[in-house]
Amino acid sequence: xxxxxxxxxxxxxxxxxxxxxxxxxxxxxxxxxxxxxxxxxxxxxxxxxxxxxxxxxxxxxxxxxxxxxxxxxxxxxxxxxxxxxxxxxxxxxxxxxxxxxxxxxxxxxxxxxxxxxxxxxxxxxxxxxxxxxxxxxxxxxxxxxxxxxxxxxxxxxxxxxxxxxxxxxxxxxxxxxxxxxxxxxxxxxxxxxxxxxxxxxxxxxxxxxxxxxxxxxxxxxxxxxxxxxxxxxxxxxxxxxxxxxxxxxxxxxxxxxxxxxxxxxxxxxxxxxxxxxxxxxxxxxxxxxxxxxxxxxxxxxxxxxxxxxxxxxxxxxxxxxxxxxxx
Amino acid sequence: xxxxxxxxxxxxxxxxxxxxxxxxxxxxxxxxxxxxxxxxxxxxxxxxxxxxxxxxxxxxxxxxxxxxxxxxxxxxxxxxxxxxxxxxxxxxxxxxxxxxxxxxxxxxxxxxxxxxxxxxxxxxxxxxxxxxxxxxxxxxxxxxxxxxxxxxxxxxxxxxxxxxxxxxxxxxxxxxxxxxxxxxxxxxxxxxxxxxxxxxxxxxxxxxxxxxxxxxxxxxxxxxxxxxxxxxxxxxxxxxxxxxxxxxxxxxxxxxxxxxxxxxxxxxxxxxxxxxxxxxxxxxxxxxxxxxxxxxxxxxxxxxxxxxxxxxxxxxxxxxxxxxxxxxxxxxxxxxxxxxxxxxxxxxxxxxxxxxxxxxxxxxxxxxxxxxxxxxxxxxxxxxxxxxxxxxxxxxxxxxxxxxxxxxxxxxxxxxxxxxxxxxxxxxxxxxxxxxxxxxxxxxxxxxxxxxxxxxxxxxxxxxxxxxxxxxxxxxxxxxxxxxxxxxxxxxxxxxxx
Numbered sequence: 001x002x003x004x005x006x007x008x009x010x011x012x013x014x015x016x017x018x019x020x021x022x023x024x025x026x027x028x029x030x031x032x033x034x035x036x037x038x039x040x041x042x043x044x045x046x047x048x049x050x051x052x053x054x055x056x057x058x059x060x061x062x063x064x065x066x067x068x069x070x071x072x073x074x075x076x077x078x079x080x081x082x083x084x085x086x087x088x089x090x091x092x093x094x095x096x097x098x099x100x101x102x103x104x105x106x107x108x109x110x111x112x113x114x115x116x117x118x119x120x121x122x123x124x125x126x127x128x129x130x131x132x133x134x135x136x137x138x139x140x141x142x143x144x145x146x147x148x149x150x151x152x153x154x155x156x157x158x159x160x161x162x163x164x165x166x167x168x169x170x171x172x173x174x175x176x177x178x179x180x181x182x183x184x185x186x187x188x189x190x191x192x193x194x195x196x197x198x199x200x201x202x203x204x205x206x207x208x209x210x211x212x213x214x215x216x217x218x219x220x221x222x223x224x225x226x227x228x229x230x231x232x233x234x235x236x237x238x239x240x241x242x243x244x245x246x247x248x249x250x251x252x253x254x255x256x257x258x259x260x261x262x263x264x265x266x267x268x269x270x271x272x273x274x275x276x277x278x279x280x281x282x283x284x285x286x287x288x289x290x291x292x293x294x295x296x297x298x299x300x301x302x303x304x305x306x307x308x309x310x311x312x313x314x315x316x317x318x319x320x321x322x323x324x325x326x327x
Numbered sequence: 328x329x330x331x332x333x334x335x336x337x338x339x340x341x342x343x344x345x346x347x348x349x350x351x352x353x354x355x356x357x358x359x360x361x362x363x364x365x366x367x368x369x370x371x372x373x374x375x376x377x378x379x380x381x382x383x384x385x386x387x388x389x390x391x392x393x394x395x396x397x398x399x400x401x402x403x404x405x406x407x408x409x410x411x412x413x414x415x416x417x418x419x420x421x422x423x424x425x426x427x428x429x430x431x432x433x434x435x436x437x438x439x440x441x442x443x444x445x446x447x448x449x450x451x452x453x454x455x456x457x458x459x460x461x462x463x464x465x466x467x468x469x470x471x472x473x474x475x476x477x478x479x480x481x482x483x484x485x486x487x488x489x490x491x492x493x494x495x496x497x498x499x500x501x502x503x504x505x506x507x508x509x510x511x512x513x514x515x516x517x518x519x520x521x522x523x524x525x526x527x528x529x530x531x532x533x534x535x536x537x538x539x540x541x542x543x544x545x546x547x548x549x550x551x552x553x554x555x556x557x558x559x560x561x562x563x564x565x566x567x568x569x570x571x572x573x574x575x576x577x578x579x580x581x582x583x584x585x586x587x588x589x590x591x592x593x594x595x596x597x598x599x600x601x602x603x604x605x606x607x608x609x610x611x612x613x614x615x616x617x618x619x620x621x622x623x624x625x626x627x628x629x630x631x632x633x634x635x636x637x638x639x640x641x642x643x644x645x646x647x648x649x650x651x652x653x654x655x656x657x658x659x660x661x662x663x664x665x666x667x668x669x670x671x672x673x674x675x676x677x678x679x680x681x682x683x684x685x686x687x688x689x690x691x692x693x694x695x696x697x698x699x700x701x702x703x704x705x706x707x708x709x710x711x712x713x714x715x716x717x718x719x720x721x722x723x724x725x726x727x728x729x730x731x732x733x734x735x736x737x738x739x740x741x742x743x744x745x746x747x748x749x750x751x752x753x754x755x756x757x758x759x760x761x762x763x764x765x766x767x768x769x770x771x772x773x774x775x776x777x778x779x780x781x782x783x784x785x786x787x788x789x790x791x792x793x794x795x796x797x798x799x800x801x802x803x804x805x806x807x808x809x810x811x812x813x814x815x816x817x818x819x820x821x822x823x824x825x
Contacts, residue, residue, distance in 0.1 A: 193441050195433060202430065205421035212417045214402070214434045272421035 009266035013281040038173045048283040049235035053228030060224040061204035061271025062119035066127035068251035071236030074100040079246040101233020109225035143246040156241035188276035204271030261286040264314040338387035362532040363525045365542030366756040367726035380404035408489030416479040420468025425450030453481040473504040492523040527756045566758035577793030578608030578772045584643045586777040592637035597623035599801035607775040612792035620801040629661040630654035660743035670734045678704040678718035707736040728759025749781045
């Protein structure tokens with residue numbers, strides 16, 4: 001029982017995570033403060049929701065690098081629209097942002113399926129097109145906190161718990177973490193208990209065989225990329241409401257962080273493998289490493305080096321694991 | 328009374344002007360074990376694809392249970408109870424055994440949700456029905472080939488199969504696993520399910536089949552109850568001619584110094600001081616059990632066992648073979664056991680594969696002499712009788728026999744004088760095999776090659792070598808001159824080494 005638990009791919013990430021926590025905690029005991037932990041969790045939300053989408057795509061054997069572009073498009077268009085029409089609600093904008101991402105994702109799936117193109121190339125292309133169109137047609141100026149719809153900012157400020165530090169400053173745990181948790185649970189259930197979820201694993205493991213046994217592989221592909229787009233769109237607007245501004249040049253370089261986190265969480269870059277639990281742990285590990293580098297006053301350029309190394313190490317490890325299993 | 332489950336009546340199929348099937352009539356009766364024999368490229372796979380609805384016939388008719396099935400689709404074919412076990416099994420290596428077994432049922436019932444209890448229940452039932460014991464929670468990718476095949480068969484049975492078509496089912500199995508498969512096929516038959524056993528292995532078909540249909544060049548050449556056939560007659564129908572059984576006497580000049588001479592050659596842990604003398608015109612066979620040291624000896628001669636000791640002489644002069652480049656310099660060529668992973672660039676053209684080791688000789692300055700490349704390729708395609716439309720055909724599209732000829736052609740172009748063949752006809756069908764043997768013998772005589780042929784195939788050694796050496800635990804334990812040993816004697820001796 002304990003042995004089979006340790007064999008699960010998530011176990012490696014969990015052990016790595018605990019180890020990293022102990023080390024970082026020893027270097028800087030402030031790491032364990034509730035303040036810092038709440039901050040870490042907060043940083044998990046947006047990147048984590050995006051990672052859930054990328055996980056779906058990677059299980060299906062594809063890859064998506066267009067989601068940051070879709071996220072920024074969904075965010076900027078929605079906020080711009082809210083400002084334009086003086087809209088005061090919150091629910092509808094989130095629905096709109098999600099739909100924008102979903103439609104863009106459908107376009108990815110269409111190109112991959114109809115032209116039999118490699119997902120990496122397709123999503124590189126759509127990312128560039130969407131970013132270009134956004135800046136060219138919609139606008140280039142950041143919508144700052146003074147112009148941001150106040151309801152959106154208030155929504156992002158919602159906390160679950162609120163505490164006061166000794167020096168009188170207040171801090172809390174953002175309620176957005178609940179949204180993240182709910183979405184993670186939904187994706188987990190979809191992957192585990194629905195046929196469309198299982199079709200992702202089947203298609204990612206053996207696309208030819210998936211078609212032969214009678215899966216509608218077109219639907220599988222559409223589901224993966226639409227879900228990735230929708231989650232990215234939703235995360236985009238959430239991000240804006242949490243940082244109180246909407247920058248049409250936001251999310252640059254996010255693709256690498258998110259893919260690194262998903263791979264770190266045990267998903268195979270060749271498809272067919274990956275889990276929500278692993279992804280949650282991978283995201284937490286990556287965010288924690290990056291944040292700790294900031295606490296230790298290490299330059300941001302070095303953070304890129306670390307993320308790159310994490311990707312290489314994690315993919316090497318999972319590839320090695322898969323080879324071991326075959327042998 | 329017509330008990331045909333599926334019947335092809337005068338079926339023809341063309342691909343881009345090539346006649347793949349011509350007026351094929353074939354009936355599989357309910358509950359019979361029917362063998363479909365034929366060499367690679369004889370049209371067997373096209374028949375499978377027509378029966379499973381992947382291809383539509385251009386002419387003729389498909390009758391299922393006596394009624395015409397027009398434009399049979401894959402879904403309809405499955406609906407009629409026809410299941411194909413493909414060579415790659417079409418399984419999901421990343422999923423568990425239970426899920427692989429259950430997915431089909433779930434899809435057939437158009438389920439949207441997955442109940443894992445149900446998955447295990449279906450999986451358990453499928454394995455019980457086949458009477459095999461495989462861990463339901465094991466990942467299929469981690470199973471050995473034989474177990475994967477059983478999972479594929481169990482899955483096919485779960486779809487209310489009435490006919491199971493097995494495409495070359497024994498290719499990757501060991502002898503014991505083949506026995507087990509035969510038992511299972513008989514058990515399937517007892518349940519009233521028909522099996523179409525598609526193969527080019529004559530012995531297995533004689534063992535399992537009730538009726539036999541032999542294909543050649545897209546046509547049915549003969550059919551009938553299997554008891555009316557024997558190995559020789561099936562071979563004749565498959566290839567269209569008798570396979571010669573003459574022995575090779577050797578063409579070496581007994582007076583000339585040996586081309587290759589070994590004295591006390593030792594590879595630590597594998598070869599224990601062997602002596603060998605190989606003349607130009609000799610084909611010496613080397614047999615033995617796995618681990619006898621045969622391959623290590625070959626690799627030592629090809630410079631890949633640099634720590635060997637002992638003396639190696641070529642044309643009387645001592646040489647040092649401490650690297651592959653030494654071996655190539657002394658014009659030694661090695662055709663490895665697994666041509667697919669070690670010998671060929673599958674996605675590249677025939678021409679590039681043939682010329683792969685000779686580019687330095689057809690390069691002028693920095694450019695390749697195209698005319699010479701074309702001419703050499705054309706000459707080799709002709710000399711080796713490679714069935715490829717042109718030099719630009721991808722090697723991956725050729726049959727096993729033709730791929731093997733491409734590997735041989737490459738080494739012959741290097742003007743090798745010593746040729747080491749490791750399992751020269753593994754996975755090659757019977758007609759192509761005879762052809763490769765003839766080419767090797769011809770070339771040995773004409774070019775004065777000295778050939779060392781490593782093989783597990785006793786008839787192959789006896790039919791082609793002027794001397795056969797038996798190797799055991801790194802030593803040469805027995806030598807037979809051409810014609811002095813029978814197949815039985817050699818096989819018995821090999822068995823006694825175990």
